[in-house]
Amino acid sequence: MPEKILLADDDPDIVEVISMLLEDEGYELVVAKDGAEALEKIKLENPDLIILDLLMPHVDGFEVFNMLRDERYERWSKIPVIILTSVREEVSNRRYELETGVKMNYASYMEKPVEPDELLDTIASLIGADN
């Protein structure tokens, strides 16, 4: 069975580009266009990996990330998360720590625009490590 990746991003073009890339590599892709949808689909689809944008309408990526630490999501808390955003890493970390008081323990942080191979390598290393 192909590995399932949940991609949460509100920009349909980013979704399209990453879909092209990941589907070519044989991953199964599930898309969420905001944080609320992402949280639903995590439960429904049980993905092997999450690629999470931070700035999204309604429920943003910070909230999704935080929710994954909540006990209601305990079953999914071990899923590796790649943050893929245009926000600078230290800025996101500072904001998350200020809001939650804890460090943001993502598996990887990538700033847009990302090199396709870099993203693929990161995904491969994370899913490989998980199995």
Next chain:
Amino acid sequence: MRHRIIQEIASSVVAAGGVDNIVQALVESTTRGTEAKGCSILILKDDEPVLVHRISYGLSKDYPYQEQLLEKGAMEQVLKGNPLLAWDVASDPRILHKEEALKEGIVSIAFLPIHHQEKLRGIMRLYFSEKRKFDREELDFLDSIAELGAIILEGAETKEQLARDAEEARLEMARVRDEREHFLSFLSMVTHDLKSPLVAVQGYLTMLLRKNADKLDERMVKGVHRSIQRIDGMMELISDLLELSRIESGQVLSELKTVSWNEVLGAAVDMTHELAEPRGIKVATEIGYPLPEVFASEIRLQQLILNLASNSVRFTPRGATITIRGHQENDEVIVSVEDEGAGIETDKLPHVFEEFYKGDPDDPEGTGLGLSICKRIVDMHNGDIWAESPVPETGKGTRVTFSIPVGVTCRLEDRWMLEGGRGVKTAEAIGEDSQIT
């Protein structure tokens, strides 16, 4: 009488707060202290010879205490500073509104000029329901009471004015702060919205090359590559502009904390290695540890060194060396980044810190903002930055050096400076969430 008046006034005025309460306390206590029926204060309006009624105590509405009670000649005498006592209102030709006075039960009225700091500020009237006579000494004393009243009144008014001024200043500060926060969040939004389409377009172009390069001719492939590079350049420009605006508008205030120069330099050196090694450039360091701590923005200091290092990397040939030096000299930390690149032409050297200045205008890399951002960061930390090319000791390359005082207090435009006391504020830092670079 004197002791009693002073005690009355002192205790009631001390207990009262706010100008109106103080004035009220003043006329009440003066009335009680002098065993009068009532008391009024009239103030000279802004140095004009017009008396304006301020307050009265102990009188009914039927009595025209707000109006002139003395005929003109007598009034002028009082305004010249002479106290006047009409001990029998009924028969005194100087008194106006006699009938009303009688109805009110007023028998004598004293008119006391209120002086303060050699100037006439107004008059105090004391109304008595029996015939009262004052000797010269008593009149002088009442005169002093009137002056005391003026002092109290003026003090209270000044205090109120100060409070109003302070409140106005506070509101103005809040307005400026709101404006700034508004501006910063606007900037972040604009940046995000400017960059998002570029990221998308670049994504498609990257995929086009990846999947279909074999279907394109060589020129087209090159064109797509160039497009990707141009988009990179534009995104860099947007980031740099955002950085400049953030520094200008005082965003950095929220970043200030105690920063270790050891860590800043250590991290900057690590990042320089990452930049330089893929290009076959060596990185040497000469750092005089331990370096002190400063109150500064860690992010900006790292950005400063990294900007200099990435410039050096850009202009240094493969196999050459970039040297990062750092040491403390008296009250300053001095850091320099030196390369063995082509150097900067002498006539261009004075301009390198100017905005949008590029040594080679045709160079597609770089926005011409990197060094001006460095200059802003150094300025903000009360430091100095300069460039030498060729490096005097070696006769080649370029060296950019900056010095930052150890006892540094971050300096920003005055209006932002005022807010320095607020220190790190959560909302402000959170407002940064949408910073896009």
